[in-house]
Amino acid sequence: MSEIRVRFAPSPTGNVHIGNIRAAIFNWLYARHTGGKFLLRVEDTDRERSTPEAIRTLLEAMKWLGLDYDEPEMYQSHNTARHLAVAEDLLRRGLAYKDDKGGKGECVIFRMPKEGKLEYHDLVKGDMHKKAKDVQDFVIVRTDGTPVFHLANVIDDIDQRVTHIIRGDDHVENTFKHIELFKAIGAPIPQYAHLPMIVNNQGKPYSKRDGAAFVGEFREQGYLPEALFNFLLLLGWNPGDDREVLTRQEMIELFSLEKCGSSASRFDIKKLQWMNGEYIRQTPREEFTKEFVSRVQAAGLSVGGVNLDGIIEQMQVRTKFYRDIPSNCRYFFTDDYPFDPKGVSKRLQGDEVPALLEEVADAFAGLDTFTQVTTHDVVAGKAASKQVNMGVLIHPVRVAVSGLMEGPGLFEMLELIGKDRVIARLRHVAAILRDPAKQLPTLETV
């Protein structure tokens, strides 16, 4: 039994489309599951677009997703001489011919069978067949002397000794051509598996117009590679039971081409967002803390002198994207925090608010221990004596001390900010509200 060898063969365009990277994921998983080799071939024959920069983008995307490959990457452009030599040989043996149908000069055409059936077994789509007369001869070398995709792709697969070709649905028709090429060259025919495409809400191929379509964009938007990987895997594959969030190890163990579906799947960003949150919540506390601290520090804030563990405990469960951490947590680390205009208009607008905030501040000042329990009791007492719901006090205080309308429970928040800061903030905000010449800094102005 020869070893299983699969490959990912993208053309580096400067962006890596999610449909492409999903093919890479399925190939990678198949190799890891079977103990085979996962290879990378850079189809860089388009000299215009295949810049070193574009290749770097491709390699970075793969690294980010943990798609490691087992042999040095192959560059298709380095194999052009061989492609042309094979074409010459096919010509010599009468399996290809020269033609000038378009009047552009002579190109080399590969001769397809004219009668009978063409067939192959697709590992995901089943038995495939076509009448030979429905597949035409095709160009393998252009008029300008450069090899065409079909030729280069097949020869490189032969050279890399690829045994299983796992790629997008859009290549199904090409497969009949490629198989004849393998036969003509005298190479063993690989196994094929065609994955359904990722489409948008209209059922059209998912593109840039539909939102983030490239790996780099998801990375920039704060998605974790593990979440994107897991989500893309679930588009067209399932483990056979109800599990959805899987570890890399589980994916490798459970993966099989037989469980791949054959209908196109729509890209549902909502589910990706949910999954990203799942991964953030599952992140070990230590690792999340590291990420949290680096984001906060990158925003120019210091994490010294605060109850970092307490803040983390409150915020990990609320974090949807790492990139939102600084704006959601700024008030923990500095008194210079912006106010959400909606919060101001909804919670700090009334004439009674300044007095209310000062009253609460005064009551807090009398506390020896400042905890969620003692602050709760103070506010509860105030609400009772005023005969109002606690929310009447809680909401203005929350916006005053954090600038935001959301976050941890108020009393947890107060304890984390600390007595002195809370009191100072309440008085400071009250003073600004009383002074018609002053204004609270809003999100926009900061």
Added chain:
RNA sequence: GCCCCCAUCGUCUAUCGGUUAGGACAUUAGGUUUUCAUCCUAGUAAGAGGAGUUCGACUCUCCUUGGGGGUGCCA
């Protein structure tokens, strides 16, 4: 035009002739008169249409419809 592929809740999917058609996302309600998030509970929601095979069809066959892909110098 011709050829090929596909078709279960709004979405991703399970089901491989006999199920109250299951799960997840989203959504609705409740737990929660302190928000947001988490968590828990409950709910709404699906076999495109028509023939046939069969005791019995979401499942097999055919047709229609819809969608996608391909169709000599893109990959």
